[in-house]
Amino acid sequence: MTSLFHYDDDREANSAAKVRALEALLIKKGVLGNDSVDAVLNHFETVAGPFNGARIVARAWMDPEYKRRLLEDTPKAIKELNFPVGMDGAEGEHMKAVANSESVHHLVICTLCSCYPWPVLGLPPYWYKDPVFRSRGVREPRAVLSEFGVSVSTDKEVKVWDSSAQIRWFVIPERPANTEHLNEEQLAALVTPEAMMGVALVSANS
Amino acid sequence: MFTGFEEYAATQMLGQPDSPPRSDGKLYFSEEWQRTVFGMAMALAKDGHFEWEDFRQNLIKAIATWEKDACSRETTWDYYECYTTALIQVLEQYGVIAPNELDKLPNAQ
Numbered sequence: 310m311t312s313l314f315h316y317d318d319d320r321e322a323n324s325a326a327k328v329r330a331l332e333a334l335l336i337k338k339g340v341l342g343n344d345s346v347d348a349v350l351n352h353f354e355t356v357a358g359p360f361n362g363a364r365i366v367a368r369a370w371m372d373p374e375y376k377r378r379l380l381e382d383t384p385k386a387i388k389e390l391n392f393p394v395g396m397d398g399a400e401g402e403h404m405k406a407v408a409n410s411e412s413v414h415h416l417v418i419c420t421l422c423s424c425y426p427w428p429v430l431g432l433p434p435y436w437y438k439d440p441v442f443r444s445r446g447v448r449e450p451r452a453v454l455s456e457f458g459v460s461v462s463t464d465k466e467v468k469v470w471d472s473s474a475q476i477r478w479f480v481i482p483e484r485p486a487n488t489e490h491l492n493e494e495q496l497a498a499l500v501t502p503e504a505m506m507g508v509a510l511v512s513a514n515s
Numbered sequence: 516m517f518t519g520f521e522e523y524a525a526t527q528m529l530g531q532p533d534s535p536p537r538s539d540g541k542l543y544f545s546e547e548w549q550r551t552v553f554g555m556a557m558a559l560a561k562d563g564h565f566e567w568e569d570f571r572q573n574l575i576k577a578i579a580t581w582e583k584d585a586c587s588r589e590t591t592w593d594y595y596e597c598y599t600t601a602l603i604q605v606l607e608q609y610g611v612i613a614p615n616e617l618d619k620l621p622n623a624q
Contacts, residue, residue, distance in 0.1 A: 345529065358540060
């Protein structure tokens with residue numbers, strides 16, 4: 310980070326002391342359990358997050374038959390991986406996967422709101438809800454992609470998918486070259502949330 | 516897609532003035548106390564000690580106050596400092612802790 314975010318040591322120590330004192334006070338009062346904080350954070354760190362989407366993508370790369378099922382019936386294929394309840398969508402919200410290939414590049418945006426399947430892709434980046442990103446993504450997706458560092462050749466089609474309350478899209482990026490020796494877990498580690506939105510490619514060196 | 520309070524609570528904040536810092540789809544904490552205070556607020560609201568929305572309103576106000584005074588005070592931005600202020604305020608509003616109870620503790624300064 311730059312000096313804009315420089316934080317002097319005293320202020321840091323004061324904040325830390327205040328939070329520690331508050332935690333101790335609430336535990337003493339019986340309001341807060343000893344492990345309540347970890348239990349809540351566990352949800353974000355191990356239950357719902359981009360690591361789920363990365364696992365789905367890695368499995369699709371390893372297993373063409375799984376990829377076929379994923380594209381055909383996304384919620385059902387996600388269920389196969391035994392995620393915690395709800396990761397495949399709930400209450401009428403359906404996940405739908407699309408796959409990048411030599412002939413097509415997919416980009417996911419949300420023009421109306423900020424629908425985003427974060428239990429699978431993680432918390433959305435700030436620009437996802439930016440009205441400029443949303444409108445330009447529809448109008449000139451190639452230009453937007455190139456600003457993200459993804460140049461799509463003119464002979465490749467670009468398809469834009471608009472997430473909604475009913476359908477939450479996500480992208481299976483192309484498997485990078487020279488990854489034949491990697492196992493599923495190692496492949497999953499290469500997959501970023503941006504790649505699953507179509508604004509980045511997966512690199513074997515990332 | 517809400518399978519738990521945690522998802523409901525985080526989703527309320529996303530795209531709003533009180534959106535938490537994040538990186539690569541994950542919550543971003545630069546210090547352990549930030550993680551602690553984030554988890555405390557969510558755990559306490561989950562257990563019904565205050566309404567999450569009331570905490571959020573305090574947080575939005577704390578952020579607005581920082582923004583208003585930022586130029587004159589020349590203090591650098593810290594989301595979790597505002598977050599801590601908002602948590603203490605909502606706990607006082609709900610009577611979970613007494614006003615200034617925390618300030619009276621010797622180790623809270």
